[in-house]
Amino acid sequence: MPDRKTYHHGNLRQALVEATAVLIQETGPLAFTLSEAARRAGVSPAAPYRHFKGREDLLEEVARQGFVDFGTRLEQAFDDGRPRPLTAFMRMGQAYLDFAAEQPGYYMAMFESGISIAGNADLAAASDRAQQALIRAAETMAERLPPGRRPPVRMVANHIWALSHGVVELFLRGKPGGRSSIGASEMLESGAIIYLRGLGLIGE
């Protein structure tokens, strides 16, 4: 909103977060600058310092909000395994891809911007919560197996996370190793099905 009328913006903090997400989406995480984000929010380059400690702080807030949305979407998609765990699980995988496709700016801020979650408690908490969604889904799946054949739940969650992330990075966008964005969805679905069959959760 570069042509606002009032001296006070009213909602600058959030406007900066959203401008940053759009900026990253358009030109990649390397192209993000505080100045450009301020420009897009219609504000002088000094204004962001009323709301953030600096460049890094803004970027981390984008990632944090991304993780919150991401975690919420995964939880809602899995819906505690209703109506059937398998259906719910595949739906969660699709939600993972949907998030990466619909919110690429946030996804890149979360995974490709080089931020470190360790030094930011709120960010770490949001990241943990998203991971918990994956772990709970893995748990629900594992419970369908006889006790002796249950794999470690965290391991399963991490396998799925890695596969999903790999598909996003290689096949969702035009990345070095990847070819086209066509097929990311099918790629994840087929991969997940084969994996779940390997766990014994899907019959021959």
Next chain:
Amino acid sequence: MPDRKTYHHGNLRQALVEATAVLIQETGPLAFTLSEAARRAGVSPAAPYRHFKGREDLLEEVARQGFVDFGTRLEQAFDDGRPRPLTAFMRMGQAYLDFAAEQPGYYMAMFESGISIAGNADLAAASDRAQQALIRAAETMAERLPPGRRPPVRMVANHIWALSHGVVELFLRGKPGGRSSIGASEMLESGAIIYLRGLGLIGE
């Protein structure tokens, strides 16, 4: 080699490539600058222009060399499926991780630096060759299954690539979603085993 004695460097082109890889490894793909690479090669900031068109050109050469080494390592590790395809396949997975761990600068240049392979024929060729190594391995594996149960070879190669890449990004280094580097190897191995079981290549 900042204190070389001769006016002519002798091997500046390659020195710049290697300096860039080290630089990226140390501070991430965002921190790479032509000037710093020149500085580390012990040369003025104008010197690289004798060997590269500019910043982007050097970065792409780093990625290209990375893909060549990467492809060679994967091929050698798979060794046409000797002594047994399954063993060879798992060995190739380990080689994937080894490359990412031993040559992080090259790996980041290849997958995280934001270069585009499309506009650079040599780079595209090197990337293709690496992908071919994965596809041939998948082919050898698929041939072990009865004709009616053989999955699409490219799909299998892409699943494995995505899983490997995801493991590298999330678990090999201290990345946002990831925790520690411990376990990347186990993570990929266990994931691959479950996946291969899902394909019917490993018994219960």
Next chain:
DNA sequence: TGTACATCAGTGAACGCGCGTTCACTGATGTAC
């Protein structure tokens, strides 16, 4: 073997640029009375 000279890989100074950040400031808001 010696020398003239073309070639070319480097230098170093300069450029314009946009960045992140700081600063004293000013305009708008909202609360106390």
Next chain:
DNA sequence: TGTACATCAGTGAACGCGCGTTCACTGATGTAC
């Protein structure tokens, strides 16, 4: 309801910085004769 005033979210100019790139140049190399 009106006014004084504290608060605070913005401005805009300035800073130092390092970047990528260009330029005329110079020193080293190696080849022809």
